[in-house]
Amino acid sequence: MSASETSVALFKRLVPRPVKSAVRRAYERRTLADALHHLTRLPEGEAPSRTLLDDLQRGWANHGMAARTDYLAEVCRQAALTTGPILECGSGLTTLLLGLIAGRRGIDTWTLEHLPEWHQALAETLARHRIPRVHLCLTPLRSFGDFSWYDPPLDEMPERFNLVVCDGPPSDTSGGRYGVLPLLHDRITAKTVLLLDDAERPTEAEVLRRWHAERPMATSIKETPSGTYALAVVNG
Ligand SMILES: C[S@@+](CC[C@H](N)C(=O)[O-])C[C@H]1O[C@@H](n2cnc3c(N)ncnc32)[C@H](O)[C@@H]1O
Numbered sequence: 001m002s003a004s005e006t007s008v009a010l011f012k013r014l015v016p017r018p019v020k021s022a023v024r025r026a027y028e029r030r031t032l033a034d035a036l037h038h039l040t041r042l043p044e045g046e047a048p049s050r051t052l053l054d055d056l057q058r059g060w061a062n063h064g065m066a067a068r069t070d071y072l073a074e075v076c077r078q079a080a081l082t083t084g085p086i087l088e089c090g091s092g093l094t095t096l097l098l099g100l101i102a103g104r105r106g107i108d109t110w111t112l113e114h115l116p117e118w119h120q121a122l123a124e125t126l127a128r129h130r131i132p133r134v135h136l137c138l139t140p141l142r143s144f145g146d147f148s149w150y151d152p153p154l155d156e157m158p159e160r161f162n163l164v165v166c167d168g169p170p171s172d173t174s175g176g177r178y179g180v181l182p183l184l185h186d187r188i189t190a191k192t193v194l195l196l197d198d199a200e201r202p203t204e205a206e207v208l209r210r211w212h213a214e215r216p217m218a219t220s221i222k223e224t225p226s227g228t229y230a231l232a233v234v235n236g
Pocket residue numbers: 062065066067089090091092093094095113114115118167168169170
């Protein structure tokens with residue numbers, strides 16, 4: 001072991017756990033702030049690099065729950081292309097990206113979140129980084145018969161969504177992510193793009209099967225090095 005490795009090992013052994021956690025959190029915050037700042041400096045339309053997306057994930061530090069790199073890249077692509085409002089189901093790192101990329105272009109994102117503490121953390125992060133045009137809605141999950149879903153503030157929401165980013169509710173919810181189509185039926189119209197993360201899982205495959213049975217849509221399944229997602233375009 002080199003002298004510097006010995007010092008690091010000694011530091012790890014001597015420093016109390018709460019101090020180590022505080023140092024780690026400070027490092028993550030700094031990494032996230034730098035990566036978000038970098039993102040705001042990209043010329044409009046320029047896609048973030050994988051390195052930048054990896055930095056965002058490291059700074060966000062919600063391993064196993066946050067969107068993976070290739071899906072994040074697709075969210076960024078769609079946020080740069082969309083010409084109308086975005087609906088996001090389930091909040092997190094993607095919310096920050098949608099606000100920074102689409103919000104800068106004057107496009108609103110409506111995000112549904114059911115966990116009060118997660119909603120609070122997201123609201124603080126959006127404010128701290130001055131991320132524009134995100135309407136973060138705390139909505140409980142509610143039973144709608146054979147499925148449960150968010151209870152969205154429909155009266156306040158736009159009449160049409162051009163892009164829907166589906167990363168919630170969690171897969172142990174009855175019906176999983178299915179509910180967006182029946183509940184937002186009239187606001188999801190021809191050419192609305194639906195992104196569904198985790199399409200390799202049986203619950204998401206079942207969601208796609210139900211969506212297809214109800215609405216004509218052209219769906220591509222994107223198998224990527226970091227996971228599988230679906231991109232569907234509604235036909236009518
Ligand atoms: C898959 S996550 C959404 C991920 C988001 N698109 C992102 O990129 O970070 C879906 C939901 O899981 C919940 N969630 C996220 N992180 C969590 C955590 N660390 N522990 C428990 N629930 C979490 C939140 O309610 C969130 O809306």
